[in-house]
Amino acid sequence: MEISENTINDLLEKLPKLKSEIGKVIVGQDHVVDEMIIALMAGGHCLLEGVPGLAKTLMVKTLSQALDLSFHRIQFTPDLMPSDIIGTEILEEDHVTGKRFFKFNKGPLFANIILADEINRTPPKTQSALLEAMQEFEVTYGGATYPLDRPFFILATQNPIEQAGTYPLPEAQLDRFLLYIKIGYPSEQEEYGILSSTTGSSKPVVNAILNKENIKDLQVLVRDVTISDDLIRYVSSLIRSTRPESSEIKYIKEWVRWGAGPRAGQALILTAKARALFKGRYSVLMEDLHTMAFPVLRHRILMNFKAEAENISSDKVTAELIKIVERPKVLRPI
Numbered sequence: 001m002e003i004s005e006n007t008i009n010d011l012l013e014k015l016p017k018l019k020s021e022i023g024k025v026i027v028g029q030d031h032v033v034d035e036m037i038i039a040l041m042a043g044g045h046c047l048l049e050g051v052p053g054l055a056k057t058l059m060v061k062t063l064s065q066a067l068d069l070s071f072h073r074i075q076f077t078p079d080l081m082p083s084d085i086i087g088t089e090i091l092e093e094d095h096v097t098g099k100r101f102f103k104f105n106k107g108p109l110f111a112n113i114i115l116a117d118e119i120n121r122t123p124p125k126t127q128s129a130l131l132e133a134m135q136e137f138e139v140t141y142g143g144a145t146y147p148l149d150r151p152f153f154i155l156a157t158q159n160p161i162e163q164a165g166t167y168p169l170p171e172a173q174l175d176r177f178l179l180y181i182k183i184g185y186p187s188e189q190e191e192y193g194i195l196s197s198t199t200g201s202s203k204p205v206v207n208a209i210l211n212k213e214n215i216k217d218l219q220v221l222v223r224d225v226t227i228s229d230d231l232i233r234y235v236s237s238l239i240r241s242t243r244p245e246s247s248e249i250k251y252i253k254e255w256v257r258w259g260a261g262p263r264a265g266q267a268l269i270l271t272a273k274a275r276a277l278f279k280g281r282y283s284v285l286m287e288d289l290h291t292m293a294f295p296v297l298r299h300r301i302l303m304n305f306k307a308e309a310e311n312i313s314s315d316k317v318t319a320e321l322i323k324i325v326e327r328p329k330v331l332r333p334i
Contacts, residue, residue: 044178
């Protein structure tokens with residue numbers, strides 16, 4: 001699909017405005033907002049993790065308000081069934097002929113942006129109902145396939161503290177999330193801003209900046225961003241180095257149980273392209289790869305029991321790999 005230069009310039013001008021609109025409500029958390037927008041541009045889904053009270057739900061809701069897209073929130077609970085999110089067939093009667101027939105009644109999954117709130121509170125049967133939607137952008141029910149409207153973007157939240165009565169997502173489903181974003185506590189200045197802005201009577205109005213067609217155009221543009229062969233080889237080396245059975249790095253063999261698969265390399269290149277475009281560039285730099293490596297690999301590197309006991313996280317492994325894996329000495333022009 002050919003996109004005109006005027007359209008491209010218009011889209012790039014809107015991206016900072018999108019972040020500013022979200023900033024009317026969300027104080028700080030710049031990297032979280034950036035990564036959510038980057039995932040949207042790359043056409044993938046996000047898993048957000050943070051303790052209660054860090055505005056995870058508000059952040060997703062504000063993003064949906066800044067986008068002219070349909071939005072549904074699904075509160076995941078232990079008694080939620082797959083039909084509660086996908087939809088179900090209901091028996092209807094034709095008033096003319098008197099014949100009865102089954103009609104598929106679409107569930108809340110049929111929207112452009114889905115907030116899957118506290119996804120780890122629902123059993124695996126319901127969690128897995130999202131798998132087909134996340135990967136294939138369609139839902140199958142009763143032998144019929146129903147396509148989901150594009151763009152389709154799932155933002156799931158989970159609480160890392162409460163483990164009783166929760167169901168951790170299986171690795172196969174974690175891998176379907178393009179980015180795993182961790183939300184930390186705000187700084188002292190940011191916390192002052194939060195307290196000041198949320199305890200008064202004024203409520204900011206969030207305007208829609210991007211529509212459905214804008215986002216589709218951005219997702220096409222992202223794939224057109226250039227990346228050199230040297231950087232692609234570097235990504236391949238980085239991902240292959242995470243696998244203890246083939247890695248020559250002692251740190252990996254000591255602490256890692258399973259490394260990242262090829263999907264991690266695809267995600268890293270795609271999100272690096274999206275970040276480059278988000279920053280107004282048309283080619284990927286090493287800094288794009290290093291920045292996106294953390295949310296891309298966070299849920300794709302599985303630590304062993306020894307590492308968990310020593311509090312060595314996948315982020316520490318990623319930081320170590322960035323130091324160790326050899327970089328291209330001179331990047332050749334694209």
